[in-house]
Amino acid sequence: MDEGGKLEVVLRVRPLTAEESAADEQCVAAVRSAGGGGPGQAEVVVTDRGVARSWRFARVLGPDASQTDVVHAVDARGAVQGARAGHSACIMCHGSTGSGKTHTMLGRLSSLEPPSRLAGLLPHAFALLLEEREAVRAAGGRQDLLFGAIDVYNEAAFDLLEETTPRLPVREHSIGGAFFAAGAQWRSIEGAADAEAALADASRHRAVGAHALNRDSSRSHAVFTVMVQTYPHGGAAAAARSAVLVFVDLAGSERRKQTGTSGHAAEESAAINKSLLALNRCVTALAEAGAGVDGRPSAGSAAPRRPHVPYRSSVLTRLLRSVLDGPAQIKLLACVSPAESQES
Numbered sequence: 001m002d003e004g005g006k007l008e009v010v011l012r013v014r015p016l017t018a019e020e021s022a023a024d025e026q027c028v029a030a031v032r033s034a035g036g037g038g039p040g041q042a043e044v045v046v047t048d049r050g051v052a053r054s055w056r057f058a059r060v061l062g063p064d065a066s067q068t069d070v071v072h073a074v075d076a077r078g079a080v081q082g083a084r085a086g087h088s089a090c091i092m093c094h095g096s097t098g099s100g101k102t103h104t105m106l107g108r109l110s111s112l113e114p115p116s117r118l119a120g121l122l123p124h125a126f127a128l129l130l131e132e133r134e135a136v137r138a139a140g141g142r143q144d145l146l147f148g149a150i151d152v153y154n155e156a157a158f159d160l161l162e163e164t165t166p167r168l169p170v171r172e173h174s175i176g177g178a179f180f181a182a183g184a185q186w187r188s189i190e191g192a193a194d195a196e197a198a199l200a201d202a203s204r205h206r207a208v209g210a211h212a213l214n215r216d217s218s219r220s221h222a223v224f225t226v227m228v229q230t231y232p233h234g235g236a237a238a239a240a241r242s243a244v245l246v247f248v249d250l251a252g253s254e255r256r257k258q259t260g261t262s263g264h265a266a267e268e269s270a271a272i273n274k275s276l277l278a279l280n281r282c283v284t285a286l287a288e289a290g291a292g293v294d295g296r297p298s299a300g301s302a303a304p305r306r307p308h309v310p311y312r313s314s315v316l317t318r319l320l321r322s323v324l325d326g327p328a329q330i331k332l333l334a335c336v337s338p339a340e341s342q343e344s
Helices: 018-022 067-073 076-084 101-105 121-138 192-204 263-288 315-324
Strands: 007-013 029-033 042-048 051-057 059-061 089-094 142-153 156-159 170-172 179-181 221-231 241-249 329-336
Touching (some): 076 089, 076 121, 076 241, 101 329, 121 192, 142 192, 142 263, 142 315, 156 315, 179 315, 221 315, 263 315
Parallel strands (some): 007 329, 089 329
Antiparallel strands (some): 042 051, 142 221
16 A cells, blocks of 8 residues: 555564574664655665665664654554544554564553553553543543453454453454454553553463564464543533554464474464464455555555455454454554574
């Protein structure tokens, strides 16, 4: 999709880890400006066997970028303010295993007043949401926040907010075709303490495992959703505006040769890669159809046509259908390792 479309890609290149530095790994990725610094004016250059290749993105964050830089790069404040007006948004972290996705999305969980410098995108977004709600109240309105967290593991959905993480059936709404995890818990977020507790529970219940590339590898896709209901005029239901903010920490794509997995872990890897492929096919189908904001064709595309998008191919794509297929603004935060051994 082009600059005017609903999808924007931001790239984050993490620094070399202590283990990679100790092993004398070479850093093969470099970030440089390609112009005025606006959308499409930053690029990453990868050098492999003396040959340099470059790719341009809306924004590129180098190894020195902070967690706050990420928040600004994906315009989290804009997404939060848009939710107040009834506009939904989705931010997905994607990359190979060990590329820093979960650090980027969750980081080190602590107090939200204010978030620490190591807090990830989602804690910062919660802090912005609570700040925005105070602004709504100051203007005489009301805003309700509900938080849900679903783990997609081996093509099944689990509730991360329940201690027993029960498996949930994924069903389709009779109107509109959106999918949902039936019976999932939704927590009301009244303040920072509620948000901190919910994030801690969701993080603790995720499926993780160890392999050759990452001792704390996420073995599942985590879908965090904040439902935002805003009543701008003293709580009048007729004027209510509804939106959802969806944050997705995708499990890392894996190569069995690199991770050294076998048995059950290899089955997990296969399920991860299958669902990532399904997501890629859905996004590609939408892009090839020239879908822009609100499903309108992007500039220069042919006449509007409704593409076949294979949402039913996986549990992950079913749960994301409402944001991928609707008017939500989508940011794909691609996380990459600069290590030579990770270059592909």
